[in-house]
Amino acid sequence: MSNAPALELRGLWRKFGDKIAVSGIDLVVPAGSFYGLVGPNGAGKTTTLSMATGLLQPDFGTVLVHGHDLWVNPIEVKGMLGVLPDGVRLFDRLTGEQLITYAGLLQGLDRETVAARATDLLSALDLTADATKLVVEYSAGMTKKVALACALVHAPRLLVLDEPFEAVDPVSAANIRDILRSYVRSGGTVIVSSHVMDLVQRMCDHVAVIAAGHVLAAGTVDEVRGDGSLEDRFVDLVGGRVSGEGLAWLRTSSA
């Protein structure tokens, strides 16, 4: 199964009440790729990633991680996944160090490995000084970073990161990008969702554009963007630019 893609989504559907959030998404993420997932607000990115990581049951469809069906063998497959969801709480009454340890132990690592990796991750993400603080006292950016450390601690084969750079300061973001790049160079696969086209264009080698629960375009970044920038191509695909002057009253200058 070594040739199987890192992640393959086949015909994923998910409905919330009357609203169809994801309608038949097919996506192939090649092993060793740095894959960007972009789309407007409410496009179904988070829903798709939740279904791809075992956090949300799809109504229909299959999720294959390195050729193994996630929803058939969840225990076996979840060990290969590192997950950073967006918009969820953490066990924030633990200290940063305890939280990373918890994530590592849940993945079945032994005590020494967890301790060593927690120390490495804390220093790589510039959290060493706050390791003994409770996570509830962390700022938004620090919380994001400690959640990322939890996703990395068991050295997964596939990393699925939902909005990993939101609220993270530029220096930490650069450090995280370095970590992710070297992880991909060593054979790992990363999927990130983001709103920032520029970042995806610079960082990722593959990209998929999602809107209204559909994949509008997918492939290598160069294939998808063609001659223009990714942002232009994105706006072409998704539409919704409001032209003209607009909001004429929103001018405070009295000149």
Add this chain to the structure above:
Amino acid sequence: MVAHLVRLKLTLLRNALRRSPWQVVGLVVAALYGVVALAIVVGSMVVLSVQEPDIRGLVTVLVGSVLILGWWVVPLIAFGVDSTIDPARFVTFAIPRRSLLTGLALAGVIGVPGVATVGAALAMAGVWWRTPTALVVGLLCSVLAVATCVIGARATTSAASALVTGRRFREVMAAVAVLPVIVAGPVLGRLTSGAAITADVLEHVADLLSWTPFGAAWAVPGDVAEGQWGLATARFVIAVATLAVVAVVWDRSLAHALVNPAHQKVSSKGRGLGWFDRLPATPLGAVTARCLTYWARDPRYALAVAVVPVLAVVLYIVSPGGGVLLLIGPLAAYLMGWGISADVAYDGSAFWTHLAAPLRGTADRLGRVIAAGAIAVPAVTILVVGSALVASQANAIVALLGLSFGVLLTSLGGSSILSALVVYPVQLPGESPFQTKQGASTASVVSQLVGWLAVMVVCLPEMILALLAVRGGSVALGWVTLVVGVVLGAVLLTIGVRVGGRTLDRTGPGLLSKIMAFA
């Protein structure tokens, strides 16, 4: 602006009803209670209205005082104040505080308790229909009293939550502060049980109450009917002053809350890895360590533990030296065992950590059970031995231990299944303990009731054995109870963890999406 806030409250109510049929059921049940209570009040007021004026005054003052006291105190101990319209949501809008206060107060009347209170207050004014002046004054005073009810409830809860938020375990202090209130009932009962309540005593109490914030407004129309204008004026001043004071208290705490949003400071630093270092480095050990850490650090768990000594004190006061105190062991066992029945809901969306990991449902269940058991077993043992010694029934210890451990193990097993099946909105860590959650009540009440019944039924063998052993003073039967309680409990716990674990493997993602939908 005031009309906007009232309309907002109505819209929120309508949307909540549209969202879930359970909300409708809950509202209908509450409305039935309200209608029945209102019918009783109105009926008795009709009868009362043809009695002598001094009897009318007596009853309206007593009933009215209970009404106001209830509005002020009950949200502190039981249901919390409705938080659908949270003042904090309006921080960014430039609403004059006066309109905000008026609007929130009026919105507070919308709902079953508010409507029932308005009805009752009007009925109590109607008692004075034979004296037109008193009727007019009575209607005015009823409006005053209803305002005192609603605004007083806001004032007591916001003042109390200002006291208790701030530092960790302040919530626990709130529970301890409530102790005198809980204890007051039984104490009064004991004090009055000797002397039968005579009309004389009631008259005395009513007379006293009519000079307090609780009774003053209700006493005014009676004074007017008797032509005592001096008394009427004095009591009216008290009633108006009361309303002014609670309005100012609410205004102040609201003003403070608007610019200092509730922020729980958890300034303690963890040292080292704590339980994670002491327990085996396995997924099960990790879950146990996490739960133990939470029992100490999360006020919601600490509160469950803090209730137990309060209960012991109440039982002791109800019958000092009597057999009732012996119930504390089994009761505490049930409370602490059932304490993890909403564990997944307490995790909130942080539960994803378990879902994303290759963690089996049984390990999740067992870890939570071990953590709760590690706290409950010593606590229950101490309570059983202590209560038996205080009640000088040392030979009941073995039987009571059997019953208590049986109940503890069984309710832990029941919790393991229930919390894998149902989640309902609970307070997030750090939220005011005086807020109720929309939609929490019905689902939680139904599931608690069903769970309670189920645990009772499967615990019957050790209950009957324990009753026989304690009644007959038979130590041998006590040992039988211990063996039956522990063995039967262990079997039921094993079943509970197995079934709960398998259920959780299936329901986990569904539970998480439900929790996410609450937020």
